[in-house]
Amino acid sequence: MERRVRALRTVLAEKGYIDPAALDVLIDTYERKTGPRNGARVVARAWVDAEFRNWLLRDATAAIASLGYTGRQGEHMVALENTASCHNLVVCTLCSCYPWPVLGLPPTWYKSAPYRARAVKDPRGVLADFGIRLPESTEIRVWDSTAEVRYLVIPQRPPGTDTLSEEQLAACVTRDSMIGTGLARPP
Amino acid sequence: MSYRSHADLGGEDGHGRVVPEPEGELFHAPWERQALALTLAMGATGAWNLDMSRSARETLPDYSTLSYYELWIKGLEKLLAERGLIAADELDAGRMLHPAPPLDRVLRAADVPALLARGAPTERPAAAPPRFAAGERVRTRASRFDHHTRLPGYARGKIGRVEHVRGVHVFADTHAHGRGEQPQWLYTVVFSGRELWGDDCAPGLGVSIDAWEPYLEIAP
Numbered sequence: 001m002e003r004r005v006r007a008l009r010t011v012l013a014e015k016g017y018i019d020p021a022a023l024d025v026l027i028d029t030y031e032r033k034t035g036p037r038n039g040a041r042v043v044a045r046a047w048v049d050a051e052f053r054n055w056l057l058r059d060a061t062a063a064i065a066s067l068g069y070t071g072r073q074g075e076h077m078v079a080l081e082n083t084a085s086c087h088n089l090v091v092c093t094l095c096s097c098y099p100w101p102v103l104g105l106p107p108t109w110y111k112s113a114p115y116r117a118r119a120v121k122d123p124r125g126v127l128a129d130f131g132i133r134l135p136e137s138t139e140i141r142v143w144d145s146t147a148e149v150r151y152l153v154i155p156q157r158p159p160g161t162d163t164l165s166e167e168q169l170a171a172c173v174t175r176d177s178m179i180g181t182g183l184a185r186p187p
Numbered sequence: 188m189s190y191r192s193h194a195d196l197g198g199e200d201g202h203g204r205v206v207p208e209p210e211g212e213l214f215h216a217p218w219e220r221q222a223l224a225l226t227l228a229m230g231a232t233g234a235w236n237l238d239m240s241r242s243a244r245e246t247l248p249d250y251s252t253l254s255y256y257e258l259w260i261k262g263l264e265k266l267l268a269e270r271g272l273i274a275a276d277e278l279d280a281g282r283m284l285h286p287a288p289p290l291d292r293v294l295r296a297a298d299v300p301a302l303l304a305r306g307a308p309t310e311r312p313a314a315a316p317p318r319f320a321a322g323e324r325v326r327t328r329a330s331r332f333d334h335h336t337r338l339p340g341y342a343r344g345k346i347g348r349v350e351h352v353r354g355v356h357v358f359a360d361t362h363a364h365g366r367g368e369q370p371q372w373l374y375t376v377v378f379s380g381r382e383l384w385g386d387d388c389a390p391g392l393g394v395s396i397d398a399w400e401p402y403l404e405i406a407p
Contacts, residue, residue, distance in 0.1 A: 005218040005260055007281035009225060011273055015287035017232060021296035023224035029303060030223065036210055071306040076353070093197030093339050095241060096255070105223070107208045108215070111255045114206075117199040120341060120394050121384055129205040139391045144197065146337040147373055147397035148309040149353055175210045 035104035036175035038069045039152055042102055043178065044170035046079075047157045057081060060152065064102060074101035074150055080143065081154045082180075087138050088153045089126070089180030091119035092145040099150035103178060110179065120144055130181045153177065155184040190333045192242075193250035198341035198384070222256040226263050231294040231302055235266050238363035242335040243269075309357040311370035317400070319374060323349045324406035327376070327398065335363035338402045342394075346406045347378040350395060358399055371399040 012018045042064055046053040056063040060077035064070070077099060080088040092098065093116045098106040109115050118126050123140045127133070134140070143151045155177035161169060164187060176182030196202070214220050230240060244262035247253065253261065267273040270288075277284050294302065319325060329344030337359050353373040361369040380392030 001257060001260065002216065002218045003281075004278070005221045005225070007278050008260070008264065008273075009221055010281055011277045011283050012225065012229070012267075014283035015272070017272065017287070017290055017293060018225065018228045019293060019295050022228055022294045022299055023221065025296045025299040026224040026227050026303075027220045029299065031213060031220070071304040072302075073306065075306040075308040076310060076356075091197075093341075094192075094194050094337060095245070105213050107210075107212070108255065109205050109208055112205070113196055113199075113251070114202040114204055116196040117202040118205070119197075121198045121388075123392065124389065126205055130207050137391070139393065141377075142392070142394045143375075144339065144342075144394060144396045146339060147353070147359070147399070148356055149373070149375070149397050176207070181205075181207070 030100075030105050034100060036102075036173075036178065037170070038067075038104075039099070039102035039175070039178045040170040040173035041166075042067060042069070042079075042152065043154050043173045043184075044166045046154055047169055048166050053081075053154075056154070064152075069101040071101050073097070074099045076149045077102075077152060078149055079152050079154055080141075080180075082156050084156070085137070085139060087134055087140050087180065088151075089119060089123050089140060089142045090145060090151045090153060091116060091142060093117070093120055094144075094146060097145035097148075097150065099152050102152055103175060107175070127181065130176060132181070132183060153180045155182075158184050158186045161187060190246070190335070192245040192335070193247065194245035195340045197339045219256040222259045222263075226259045228294045229263060229267070231292065233291040234270055234272065236362060237307065238335065238357075238359045239365070240266060241359075242363040245335070310354045311357065311368065313355045313372070314370075317352050317372040317374075319349045319352070319372075319400070319403060319405075321349050321352060325349055325374075325376060325403040326406045328402050328404075332360070334360055336360050336402075337396075338398060339396060341383055342376075342378065342396050342398075345378050345382050347376040347382065347395075349374045349403075350377045351375040353397060356399070358401070360399070360401070371401060373397055373399050374403065376403065 056079045060079040096111040172184045177184045243265045244258045355370045356373045357368040358371045377395040380388035
């Protein structure tokens, strides 16, 4: 593939269809500038600021934009709050739809056949693959991102974090906890 | 035309375990970075739209044997070839052999941040009121589709409840085939696990999809 992609890049550049410098900016953006730390800051803010939480649940696109995260694959955001009685899990069974501005590029497993096939049918089995076991009484709600709405899970705030700063709280928020395949970790 | 998507995996058995991966492992070979960037840069030329590239990927005959970024590269090559922008002998030679038809735009490095920050919102003004309201019971279309669609197989011919009305959005089914945006009302429709998977399904499962209005009818 290495050689095939190099050939494609060369031909497209010779034809003037791509600017090689633009490719470098695109890669840098998604490799270094965007990623799940953005989403973690959104979640931490929601944990400490009830007004922001309400805004996030009402109009996630605007609330998230107020922290500076906007654009491609996050144009229409919806936030889903996990509670003791309901756990949310996000999937894209048809491909790989994922909220890029807050989580960056999706991990390989999110795009893989096992996750896409099983998340909608056996979410508890999928959670077990991630080492997560929820009480039988917890309702599981799976969101299949079949259109352009992108979902961000707000995990439950771990106990014993009352004295933490917003920045310390953000460190508890894992990528997987914002997809629903994980929980926020204790400090 | 007989359209076949190989991407509709929801509910299929036999795919095995999910293999988790630590944060930050985005690429597994240098060419994968290029696959991402080439696809985004060519998408920005306006030679096709995002739904067309999704359709190009999902109809690749060897879909199930390809890795994610292999799908992207093969999809990209297909879109380029279909439009006469690149020829097979050029890929073999690794250089341009034929004249280059002009494109509307070329993405320059300086324009990347603004392009990504703007994104491509799909919401459009409503031309008519929504046909369904939150709380209503609906049934999804059961018949097969002969084109790109976002109604997954597992959710066809099923009864669910409209949970949210999401506004009017570009209709992927037509947009993917150059038949215009034809914006339609979009709804989040939730189904019980038992409705989708039968009585053996563990209780306490709800699954939702985002469904455009033409997929839905009032449940009997």
